Amino acid sequence: MKRINAPLDRETALSLKAGDRVLLSGYIYTSRDAGHKRMCEALQNGEELPIDLNDSVIYYVGPTPAKQGEVIGSAGPTTSGRMDAYAPTLMEKGLRGMIGKGERSLEVVKAMQKYGCVYFGAIGGAGALLSQCVKENTPIAYEDLGAEALCRLYVEDMPLTVVIDASGNNLYKTGRENYLNK
Amino acid sequence: MREIDVKLIKEKIENLCIEANLYLPSDITKALDLCYKNEDGALAKDILGDIIENYTLAESHKIPVCQDTGLACVFLEIGQDVHFVGGDLTDAVNDGVRAGYEKGYLRKSVVCDPVLRGNTGDNTPAMLYTEIVKGDKVKITVAPKGFGSENMSQIKMLKPSDGIDGIKNFVLKVIEEAGPNPCPPMVVGVGIGGTFDKCALLAKKALLRPIDTENQIPFYADLEKELLEKINKTGIGPQGFGGKTTAIGVNIETMPTHIAGMPCAVNISCHVTRHKFEVI
Numbered sequence: 001m002k003r004i005n006a007p008l009d010r011e012t013a014l015s016l017k018a019g020d021r022v023l024l025s026g027y028i029y030t031s032r033d034a035g036h037k038r039m040c041e042a043l044q045n046g047e048e049l050p051i052d053l054n055d056s057v058i059y060y061v062g063p064t065p066a067k068q069g070e071v072i073g074s075a076g077p078t079t080s081g082r083m084d085a086y087a088p089t090l091m092e093k094g095l096r097g098m099i100g101k102g103e104r105s106l107e108v109v110k111a112m113q114k115y116g117c118v119y120f121g122a123i124g125g126a127g128a129l130l131s132q133c134v135k136e137n138t139p140i141a142y143e144d145l146g147a148e149a150l151c152r153l154y155v156e157d158m159p160l161t162v163v164i165d166a167s168g169n170n171l172y173k174t175g176r177e178n179y180l181n182k
Numbered sequence: 183m184r185e186i187d188v189k190l191i192k193e194k195i196e197n198l199c200i201e202a203n204l205y206l207p208s209d210i211t212k213a214l215d216l217c218y219k220n221e222d223g224a225l226a227k228d229i230l231g232d233i234i235e236n237y238t239l240a241e242s243h244k245i246p247v248c249q250d251t252g253l254a255c256v257f258l259e260i261g262q263d264v265h266f267v268g269g270d271l272t273d274a275v276n277d278g279v280r281a282g283y284e285k286g287y288l289r290k291s292v293v294c295d296p297v298l299r300g301n302t303g304d305n306t307p308a309m310l311y312t313e314i315v316k317g318d319k320v321k322i323t324v325a326p327k328g329f330g331s332e333n334m335s336q337i338k339m340l341k342p343s344d345g346i347d348g349i350k351n352f353v354l355k356v357i358e359e360a361g362p363n364p365c366p367p368m369v370v371g372v373g374i375g376g377t378f379d380k381c382a383l384l385a386k387k388a389l390l391r392p393i394d395t396e397n398q399i400p401f402y403a404d405l406e407k408e409l410l411e412k413i414n415k416t417g418i419g420p421q422g423f424g425g426k427t428t429a430i431g432v433n434i435e436t437m438p439t440h441i442a443g444m445p446c447a448v449n450i451s452c453h454v455t456r457h458k459f460e461v462i
């Protein structure tokens with residue numbers, strides 16, 4: 001398995017291919033529906049974002065509350081399609097990687113090719129396993145959104161699969177075809 | 183007449199909410215273990231291996247199996263000789279859910295209005311289903327339902343002339359459209375018959391039945407097997423990355439219907455199909 005780091009530089013992003021299994025370490029951000037809406041509204045109004053999107057990786061997650069002494073609760077990915085409307089705007093501002101589960105729209109894939117962005121799948125429903133990779137969890141903004149607040153995570157060896165690469169290859173299509181052609 | 187204090191209902195539901203979210207039922211874990219053995223693609227096997235490690239970790243570290251700890255679906259089968267005392271039954275159910283989701287560090291995923299939104303902050307109200315049955319006991323089932331899979335569910339008012347093929351085609355269409363979104367491997371609940379609403383309820387109830395059991399009518403038991411085989415031939419595979427294991431179970435429930443209809447509902451669930459019951 002390939003080891004990669006976040007923030008994710010453009011060169012590494014472009015070298016990843018759909019179907020690659022990787023272990024991600026470094027700082028990533030959490031955001032989902034309401035957080036994305038706020039970031040895009042802020043950009044529309046010409047306001048500064050609370051985070052630097054350059055080469056950033058965003059994890060679509062709404063974890064369970066952390067118990068005392070723990071960094072985070074169960075923390076698996078949520079369905080990415082709901083962020084499709086916002087993702088291209090964030091890529092334009094430097095977003096380099098997205099972590100979630102499920103299909104993306106054609107617009108998102110086009111934007112990924114244009115800006116050099118990668119879509120990673122974390123295993124949906126593996127919240128307990130993924131929580132073990134999270135070593136730090138710092139709220140950054142939108143704390144009023146509860147489970148949807150924008151946080152910075154430090155992750156170590158987070159197991160991911162490249163689902164859609166920056167050339168537009170899609171494992172959801174090729175994986176199935178490979179299986180059917182067997 | 184047997185009197186039951188609703189406080190007992192509250193306590194039981196509180197515990198069931200927590201346990202359902204930490205421990206997967208054994209029919210699900212057994213099926214996952216078996217699929218892991220049978221899967222031959224490297225990536226598919228890897229993914230199933232991680233899924234197995236996940237439920238094992240959840241159990242040993244007492245972390246919710248999945249972060250979507252769901253809407254709390256609560257089913258009460260109430261014996262007709264039971265008389266509840268000590269307060270309001272619905273309040274007791276919601277008190278139980280509130281306490282369980284707080285104490286168990288479970289995620290609060292309920293909004294108070296479908297359009298205007300706004301998190302209720304305590305995962306209430308529960309989705310409460312009551313049924314009056316014979317006897318003086320109460321069966322309480324808690325089934326937290328995540329929405330990644332719930333959102334992929336569909337219902338169709340088929341015509342009687344669509345026949346069995348109409349049903350098969352519809353179920354497979356729903357699976358195709360769901361693809362990777364409901365965190366495959368899935369569990370598929372199918373309801374056939376009744377009215378529009380009863381049919382959907384049948385599909386939901388089908389998800390409560392262990393997947394290592396079959397429909398008591400041989401015709402539908404065969405259909406369960408056939409559909410499972412067909413679903414696993416789609417190649418969607420674990421997480422939609424391709425493979426043999428797209429579903430680990432198909433459960434069908436049926437009931438009588440109108441001469442002019444053949445409703446069919448498909449309630450999709452995931453490898454984190456949770457339910458826990460207790461009889462008091």
Ligand code: SF4
Pocket residue numbers: 076077078124125126248249250327328329330331332363364365451452453454
């Ligand atoms: S579909 Fe199931 S496994 Fe996936 S996030 Fe929802 S509850 Fe969890």
